[in-house]
Amino acid sequence: MTELTEPDDAAAQPAPEWPEEATGETGQGITDPDVARSVARLLDIPRLPAAEHEAIYNALHDDLLATLNSDPTDSIRAATDPGRGEA
Secondary structure, eight states, X not given: OOOOOOTTSGGGSOOOOOOSSOOSOOOTTOOOHHXXXXXXXXXXXXXXXXXXXXXXXXXXXXXHHHHHHSOHHHHHHHHHOTTTTOO
């Protein structure tokens, strides 16, 4: 039979394996600037209280959904003509 550890035992509590300090990179392979900006918010998670994580995840979900639902030609136009689309 496997021995159980006590709840207060440090071995019983998994430690999250956070990436090293942020280098400003959001991950390899992210080529869409809107997605990269959205995902960059995750770099703040280790420094925030757990109570604030849900808001970050919800905002990330909303941002990614908006990017998925956006017209890709708008992103291309904005990238090639930064003045276009500004009010």
